[in-house]
Amino acid sequence: MYATTSHTKRFPTQCRFFTQGNCRAGQDCHFAHTLPLQGQSHRHSVQHSILFGDEAALDLEPESIQKVRDIELDQLERTYKDQILKTIMTEVGTCLIMVAFDGLHDGLHDGGEDFLELLIPYQYPDVPCSIRLNSPGDTLSPKIKNIYEEFESYQHQLRHMTLVQQIDNLCRLFTTIPS
Numbered sequence: 124m125y126a127t128t129s130h131t132k133r134f135p136t137q138c139r140f141f142t143q144g145n146c147r148a149g150q151d152c153h154f155a156h157t158l159p160l161q162g163q164s165h166r167h168s169v170q171h172s173i174l175f176g177d178e179a180a181l182d183l184e185p186e187s188i189q190k191v192r193d194i195e196l197d198q199l200e201r202t203y204k205d206q207i208l209k210t211i212m213t214e215v216g217t218c219l220i221m222v223a224f225d226g227l228h229d230g231l232h233d234g235g236e237d238f239l240e241l242l243i244p245y246q247y248p249d250v251p252c253s254i255r256l257n258s259p260g261d262t263l264s265p266k267i268k269n270i271y272e273e274f275e276s277y278q279h280q281l282r283h284m285t286l287v288q289q290i291d292n293l294c295r296l297f298t299t300i301p302s
Contacts, residue, residue: 137157138154188247192248196286207220216246221240221241239256241253247297252286
């Protein structure tokens with residue numbers, strides 16, 4: 124129906140797929156494939172690498188995911204450095220054992236000290252974290268049950284929250300939910 128003719132524009136629009144490194148049209152592409160001049164970096168250019176064979180199937184994302192995880196862990200350790208008792212590295216991920224902070228003490232079990240264990244898997248943020256209350260008593264108070272219900276109700280939002288935001292939200296739950 125339509126015949127594709129070569130564009131004769133003097134300055135064709137830059138190919139957005141080429142700048143992302145995945146233009147499939149190659150020489151048949153109707154958009155400009157511009158590279159930065161030697162010695163100058165183009166502000167929109169992306170490093171292109173050509174992969175052959177098995178290398179082409181490799182997933183290049185784990186490095187960036189690992190960077191996100193490391194940044195969030197550093198932020199969490201800086202924000203809650205006074206509450207973190209111990210950091211344990213396991214084959215599954217990083218486990219932070221924290222003293223139950225101010226809001227957590229209200230409404231918990233009488234006697235003993237309460238701890239919060241935060242397990243951050245190595246695949247975080249693609250895999251959600253686990254938060255566990257380690258309390259000396261066996262039964263949960265009604266307040267804790269309400270907190271669990273509230274926590275589960277916003278679980279779908281956790282993918283869009285940082286670790287610090289998750290802990291802050293948990294503190295908010297402990298201080299605002301009635302017994």
